[in-house]
Amino acid sequence: MATTLAPAPAGARGSAPEPGHRPRARRTAVRYLPLVPAVVLLGVFMLGPVVWSFYGSFTNAALTGRNALAPSFVGLQNYQELLADPEFPKSLWLTVLFVLASAVVGQNVLGLTLAMLLRSGAPAVRTVVSTLVVVAWVLPEIVASFALYAFFHDAGTLNALLGAVGIEGPTWLYETPMLAVILANVWRGTAFSMLVYSAAVAEVPPELTEAARMDGATARQRLVWVILPTIRRSVSTNLMLTTLQTLSVFTLIYVMTGGGPGTDSSTLPILAYQEAFKFAQVGYGTAIATVMLLIGAVFSVVYIRSLRPEVD
């Protein structure tokens, strides 16, 4: 981050005579000085916990019992146990499913659709719809979670509505827990994608779409061949942000299903919480956290590679 901010003036004066070299180095150093506190704070509060958690995953640290007193370095043991744990593949799959269905597909597609529709909607409709969508996003996570629990509950709003038209709804949280939490996360997160895409679509030069229209492109073709390539950067950024955010969703699932029934909605954050805090196996829990970090990294690399936001 620091390197991208400073070099512009320094590069402009690259042809300065040799004697100026030393003062310039000093001046560059002084220029970086104001960044030091920010870098230190970032290091302590962002990088620190990550490094600490990474280290913790190689120990048998625990909250109670003998290993709380003197945790020891156990190498890759936590990871070996994790790979052998029958709950792990299931949890991994549920996590990937949750991310793909609710973030990549749900939030992005719905967000983009809303953004496109609202562009051509009447101002009143636009205001009402965007307010409603944003409200879901503005609600604190725990409040939204309880609201969704009440909505999907056996005797909740959804089944009451279905009952009013003569359909007996399933017990959502029990029979289809993943569907319930995925829909919940789509509801909650769509506003963010909608805002990002509204801004991006507004930036698309009208003459591009006009020209396409003149050439006889249908609305669908205009979207695929003109608008999407133009807002590629926003798509990439938005996919990255929603993926990482969804990967770490905990409260929503914990409140709605508690990871159950059984382990049918235990994504990795729920599993990590259970191991670290319910069973007091902090070391093992941090190993799961590290795996989550890796999954996030894989998604990020895929997005950056496939969408190449830096190349035009």
Next chain:
Amino acid sequence: MRQVRLTAAAAAALLVLTAGACSSGGAGGDGGATTIKIAYQKFGNFTQADELFRDVKAEYEDANPDVTIELVPIEASQNDYFTKLALMNRSPSTAPDLMYEDTFMIKSDVEAGYLLPLDEHLAGWDEWDQFVEGAKAAGLGDDGKTYGVPMGTDTRGLWFNTEVLAKAGLPADWAPTSWDDVLEAARAIKAADPEVIPLNVYSGKPMGEASTMQGFEMLLYGTDDRLYDEDSGKWVVGSQGFRDALGFIETIYSEGLAPTPQQALDPNLGSVVSGEWLPQGRLGIALDGSWMPGSWLEGGEAPWPEWSEVMGTAAMPTQDGGEPGAVSMSGGWTLAIGAGTQDPDVAFDVLTHALDKENALRFAVENSQIAVREDVAAEPEYLEANPTTKFFSDLVEVTHFRPATSDYAQVSNAIQVAMEAVMTGQQSVEEAAAAYDAAVVDIVGEQNTVEG
């Protein structure tokens, strides 16, 4: 330009310095005065400990002006309470001097070095012999030293709604002598009124430890098998008793003698049972704890003045009526002293004040606890507090304690998983028992298990 830059740097530096200064403040005594920090749970309708410690603080500070008592009520459910207490204990600056400690966490917290052995202090306390032996045992660490002074204990048994049982032709002094008796009564209730839930036995992960202890262990300890072999210190796998207990769960849930799995897997089932189902006559029999009247008393969560006329109690029978005929499980809470306390003598003095006869009596009555002091147990006020006190106190004779090793939490979870699998029909009893055995071997290691 330069000046601006310097000012910015100075401002930033100042920010870092003040942030640092903030964190290093706090702590430290104010010359001679002693501060005793007491950590305890305060959650939902459990405010009895909070009320007790508030009064203890007022009384003790009045009598000892140089001592300040700092109360740290931890507002968290049972599971989260252990976690938060453990996190507090990990750092000397937050570790409490006195803590409200569950008996089943004592052994592992001793291993973790969180607790102070109290033997020397107890030797000099003339009221220590008032405590009953069984309760004292619950405060022992693996090294045989005492780490917790018991505040109260509990037992478990069958609660039944006499009005519901009467409709099914069962007497008000119903006393089953085997599991079959219980099942027959449940079937009779179902036949008399299909709308009523005949029998509730907690099961599955959402109810956590209640499933393991009020549900599964109340069954298992009524068979010839155990969860853990105390003599060899090994966990029992592959026992017939384990399969029979799971079989009982499967029977009641598959025959519709229990709540539906959806109802049973609601984490709020506990308050639904005591606050709605039993008072409204929607549940016949509940396998539950001695503390139930706590929520029905005036000022409780769901006041129900008629409860003592409507509700009956019976001991949970053993599987086929074998000796000793009844079974119960006990837990309970203690007061323990933090290993890092600056002033163990003062901390112990506060402890003895909080658990003197008067306070122990009050806590037992208000919290519907089984008294652990003989002088309290003999008090008419205690015996008259509610009509079931004597019944549940007598169950102490047949009670069992959980094997509270540091692996227990994970084994308990494996039990809940097995229960949930059979109650929902996902696995047969044999499959669920086999999965449990594999899980236990995984948790404690093959060398620490023994075939049952």
